[in-house]
Amino acid sequence: xxxxxxxxxxxxxxxxxxxxxxxxxxxxxxxxxxxxxxxxxxxxxxxxxxxxxxxxxxxxxxxxxxxxxxxxxxxxxxxxxxxxxxxxxxxxxxxxxxxxxxxxxxxxxxxxxxxxxxxxxxxxxxxxxxxxxxxxxxxxxxxxxxxxxxxxxxxxxxxxxxxxxxxxxxxxxxxxxxxxxxxxxxxxxxxxxxxxxxxxxxxxxxx
Amino acid sequence: xxxxxxxxxxxxxxxxxxxxxxxxxxxxxxxxxxxxxxxxxxxxxxxxxxxxxxxxxxxxxxxxxxxxxxxxxxxxxxxxxxxxxxxxxxxxxxxxxxxxxxxxxxxxxxxxxxxxxxxxxxxxxxxxxxxxxxxxxxxxxxxxxxxxxxxxxxxxxxxxxxxxxxxxxxxxxxxxxxxxxxxxxxxxxxxxxxxxxxxxxxxxxxxxxxxxxxxxxxxxxxxxxxxxxxxxxxxxxxxxxxxxxxxxxxxxxxxxxxxxxxxxxxxxxxxxxxxxxxxxxxxxxxxxxxxxxxxxxxxxxxxxxxxxxxxxxxxxxxxxxxxxxxxxxxxxxxxxxxxxxxxxxxxxxxxxxxxxxxxxxxxxxxxxxxxxxxxxxxxxxxxxxxxxxxxxxxxxxxxxxxxxxxxxxxxxxxxxxxxxxxxxxxxxxxxxxxxxxxxxxxxxxxxxxxxxxxxxxxxxxxxxxxxxxxxxxxxxxxxxxxxxxxxxxxxxxxxxxxxxxxxxxxxxxxxxxxxxxxxxxx
Numbered sequence: 001x002x003x004x005x006x007x008x009x010x011x012x013x014x015x016x017x018x019x020x021x022x023x024x025x026x027x028x029x030x031x032x033x034x035x036x037x038x039x040x041x042x043x044x045x046x047x048x049x050x051x052x053x054x055x056x057x058x059x060x061x062x063x064x065x066x067x068x069x070x071x072x073x074x075x076x077x078x079x080x081x082x083x084x085x086x087x088x089x090x091x092x093x094x095x096x097x098x099x100x101x102x103x104x105x106x107x108x109x110x111x112x113x114x115x116x117x118x119x120x121x122x123x124x125x126x127x128x129x130x131x132x133x134x135x136x137x138x139x140x141x142x143x144x145x146x147x148x149x150x151x152x153x154x155x156x157x158x159x160x161x162x163x164x165x166x167x168x169x170x171x172x173x174x175x176x177x178x179x180x181x182x183x184x185x186x187x188x189x190x191x192x193x194x195x196x197x198x199x200x201x202x203x204x205x206x207x
Numbered sequence: 208x209x210x211x212x213x214x215x216x217x218x219x220x221x222x223x224x225x226x227x228x229x230x231x232x233x234x235x236x237x238x239x240x241x242x243x244x245x246x247x248x249x250x251x252x253x254x255x256x257x258x259x260x261x262x263x264x265x266x267x268x269x270x271x272x273x274x275x276x277x278x279x280x281x282x283x284x285x286x287x288x289x290x291x292x293x294x295x296x297x298x299x300x301x302x303x304x305x306x307x308x309x310x311x312x313x314x315x316x317x318x319x320x321x322x323x324x325x326x327x328x329x330x331x332x333x334x335x336x337x338x339x340x341x342x343x344x345x346x347x348x349x350x351x352x353x354x355x356x357x358x359x360x361x362x363x364x365x366x367x368x369x370x371x372x373x374x375x376x377x378x379x380x381x382x383x384x385x386x387x388x389x390x391x392x393x394x395x396x397x398x399x400x401x402x403x404x405x406x407x408x409x410x411x412x413x414x415x416x417x418x419x420x421x422x423x424x425x426x427x428x429x430x431x432x433x434x435x436x437x438x439x440x441x442x443x444x445x446x447x448x449x450x451x452x453x454x455x456x457x458x459x460x461x462x463x464x465x466x467x468x469x470x471x472x473x474x475x476x477x478x479x480x481x482x483x484x485x486x487x488x489x490x491x492x493x494x495x496x497x498x499x500x501x502x503x504x505x506x507x508x509x510x511x512x513x514x515x516x517x518x519x520x521x522x523x524x525x526x527x528x529x530x531x532x533x534x535x536x537x538x539x540x541x542x543x544x545x546x547x548x549x550x551x552x553x554x555x556x557x558x559x560x561x562x563x564x565x566x567x568x569x570x571x572x573x574x575x576x577x578x579x580x581x582x583x584x585x586x587x588x589x590x591x592x593x594x595x596x597x598x599x600x601x602x603x604x605x606x607x608x609x610x611x612x613x614x615x616x617x618x619x620x621x622x623x624x625x626x627x628x629x630x631x632x633x634x635x636x637x638x639x640x641x642x643x644x645x646x647x648x649x650x651x652x653x654x655x656x657x658x659x660x661x662x663x664x665x666x667x668x669x670x671x672x673x674x675x676x677x678x679x680x681x682x683x684x685x686x687x688x689x690x691x692x693x694x695x696x697x698x699x700x701x702x703x704x705x706x707x708x709x710x711x712x713x714x715x716x717x718x719x720x721x722x723x724x725x726x727x728x729x
Binding site: 045048049050053072073074075076077078079080082084086088089090091092095098099100101102103104105106111147148151153 | 367368370
């Protein structure tokens with residue numbers, strides 16, 4: 001369960017987000033709507049722990065009964081997807097995915113197996129040795145989802161991940177994301193300005 | 208006359224005469240007795256060791272310093288603050304910095320006076336290597352700061368951290384692999400410079416044997432033809448060493464890439480920000496202390512070992528200072544930077560950007576064989592020892608630097624403006640003079656200032672092409688470093704520093720003046 005308590009974000013004494021409260025339970029998707037400049041992405045960068053220094057914040061972030069907003073990004077165990085896939089260009093697809101796998105999976109064979117299985121599950125079997133730069137936009141997007149989820153995050157943030165894709169791809173990719181998220185059963189926060197992105201029966205907050 | 212022809216002519220004048228000179232340099236490589244003489248020479252192997260040692264320290268040191276600062280500070284307010292100092296640290300000429308560095312760390316230097324530690328700078332080229340590592344790390348950091356796409360990389364860092372990787376770990380895995388390929392040309396320039404630097408080696412390097420570059424330079428000045436041939440061969444071997452460093456660097460890069468793609472899944476939370484901050488502070492402090500040494504020495508009245516401060520202060524040193532080097536330097540720098548400006552304008556307009564890299568080649572090659580080749584050519588043309596010869600010899604380094612500064616701005620001219628001007632029926636000449644040059648006034652002024660400071664820093668070309676008849680603040684500082692007059696050395700070093708500084712301020716002010724009446728030019 002992800003819980004935001006009384007979050008207020010200000011910049012130069014102008015408040016962007018004012019006293020925001022919500023709770024998202026496991027397997028649920030909360031959608032934050034609002035025009036650009038409303039502070040949606042800023043709010044997500046607070047949750048992930050990458051807020052630029054010029055912002056000041058009050059409020060608390062709780063995830064699975066643990067306070068997380070005082071921890072650095074790498075210890076929050078929260079995944080994020082941005083507008084761009086942001087694959088690491090110097091690594092191949094398999095290495096991009098292997099990077100995310102936790103240390104608990106020890107042997108090289110097991111880690112490789114994890115990668116192959118994830119790719120197969122996403123109808124991308126045989127992509128392991130491909131160079132990310134040679135992939136289509138849709139393929140890159142799907143691999144970035146796999147990468148975020150392979151790290152076994154306790155929550156997932158989506159920062160307008162559908163907006164860069166064209167209409168037909170966008171619908172397919174939405175289906176893909178909701179299907180993947182459903183398997184994980186974790187709380188998800190989606191930021192968007194397109195009403196079509198909102199999944200069926202989820203909470204909506206308009207900023 | 209067509210612009211394209213003029214562009215090739217101008218660039219040809221700067222670069223082409225070099226080729227026959229270089230070919231003549233290659234002749235000793237075909238003479239076995241010269242190889243034997245090198246092999247039998249008792250200084251040669253020691254000099255090779257000193258060169259390898261100082262170059263490895265300089266290249267590895269500057270890269271490590273650059274990466275530590277980058278991995279510790281980027282991105283963030285600390286990085287921005289540090290990056291803001293970089294142009295100032297870069298603008299400091301090598302020779303002036305080396306003089307201050309020597310006053311600080313030499314056996315009878317200030318730190319030894321202060322705490323009694325002796326640093327043994329000249330053993331195996333250690334001091335030379337350390338100074339270059341420091342100076343070139345600012346160069347690498349500056350290149351890094353201009354080359355990275357902030358938006359994408361900072362988001363990639365956030366992704367890597369959200370996967371659980373700590374600050375240092377995700378910078379090594381994400382930032383460094385995308386940074387290193389962008390630094391390769393800069394690193395090549397650092398290797399070439401460290402291999403063949405003569406002026407700084409004379410001030411800080413080992414004496415007996417000196418570095419290869421200094422040894423080759425001494426031989427090239429010898430009256431004995433065999434010695435001259437040995438000097439030519441040695442300076443060619445510097446190019447060979449450069450090749451070895453390129454191969455070694457490429458292998459290390461492959462190994463690194465392979466290692467960086469392997470993930471055991473271990474997460475480390477190590478953060479080197481405190482280390483990077485203090486390292487940055489120490490580096491800047493060293494620079495300021497070296498400058499302070501120059502200022503104090505220039506005004507010291509009686510400063511004997513082991514006093515920590517001079518007995519008194521006086522301007523007598525400044526009053527007695529020789530000012531003719533200053534005039535020569537100023538004239539040479541003005542002439543070569545304005546000629547260089549003309550050449551790059553012709554090239555930018557009429558030349559092909561695809562050949563830019565060829566024009567930049569002097570920055571990536573050891574200077575010594577180039578200078579010696581230039582000198583052969585001037586001897587044949589009987590132009591050595593005159594103003595045109597010296598100015599021409601400076602242009603080989605002034606033009607590439609100016610081109611590097613001006614090219615990006617020139618590429619950004621809106622092509623629609625040019626098309627609009629064409630529809631008026633204007634010739635290309637008229638468009639260049641009335642549209643492009645005024646629009647690019649500021650970047651061209653910046654290029655002028657850079658060309659000016661590059662010319663001031665030239666040591667070898669001034670000595671060779673000038674046949675020893677031209678004394679600039681740079682050659683004077685180096686000459687004084689072996690004598691017993693630290694005060695005059697400090698004064699000439701300060702002059703060497705002040706000239707480019709004043710030029711930067713003037714061009715900045717002129718640029719501002721232009722921007723005052725046209726906001727679009729700001």
